[in-house]
Amino acid sequence: MDLVRQILLIATSQENGYANESPEINGYTENQIGHHIYLMHQAGLVEAADTSSMDGDSPTALLISVTWKGHDFIEAARSNTIWSQAKDKAKSVGGSLTFDLMKELLVATARSQLGLS
Numbered sequence: 001m002d003l004v005r006q007i008l009l010i011a012t013s014q015e016n017g018y019a020n021e022s023p024e025i026n027g028y029t030e031n032q033i034g035h036h037i038y039l040m041h042q043a044g045l046v047e048a049a050d051t052s053s054m055d056g057d058s059p060t061a062l063l064i065s066v067t068w069k070g071h072d073f074i075e076a077a078r079s080n081t082i083w084s085q086a087k088d089k090a091k092s093v094g095g096s097l098t099f100d101l102m103k104e105l106l107v108a109t110a111r112s113q114l115g116l117s
Contacts, residue, residue, distance in 0.1 A: 001102055003028055003036050004045070005083065008074040011046065011066045019063040034060030043099055045070035073099075076106035085109050 003025065010023040022033055034051060038061040041048035048061035066074070077083050086105045090097050097105065111117070 001087075001097075001099075003032065004040060004099075005074070005077050007033065007036060007040065007063065008045065008066060008070055009078070011063055012071065012074055018065050022063050031057055031060060034062070037061045037063045040070070043069075045073060073103050073106075076103055076110060079110070082106060082109045082113065 006025050007023060010025070011019045022030070022037060024030075025033060035058045037046060037048050038050070038052070038059045040046045041050075041061050044067055046066050047064040049064060050059070051062050052059040077086075083106070086102065086109045089105060089109070090102065
């Protein structure tokens with residue numbers, strides 16, 4: 001989830017809305033980033049071009065742009081405070097969550113901070 005968040009933060013920081021190339025992110029290989037972009041495309045978070053090859057280690061994709069669903073997720077995850085609190089909560093109950101459940105947790109955390117029920 002950290003890599004998904006980092007990719008979306010980078011992609012949504014582009015002025016024109018297009019990501020001209022896959023981002024470079026410290027601690028992750030080009031293949032890891034490409035595979036996550038591939039998965040994010042399957043989940044509807046981004047538009048991407050499939051760059052997979054039969055001799056590759058895993059399916060990969062090149063980031064093109066962020067979808068409405070991707071923008072919704074990153075707006076819920078943009079705050080470092082909310083992101084950290086949601087990750088801590090996830091860890092306290094077992095550590096791994098589905099994407100949709102993580103988004104719900106982020107929204108619930110933000111609602112709590114805003115004093116909304």
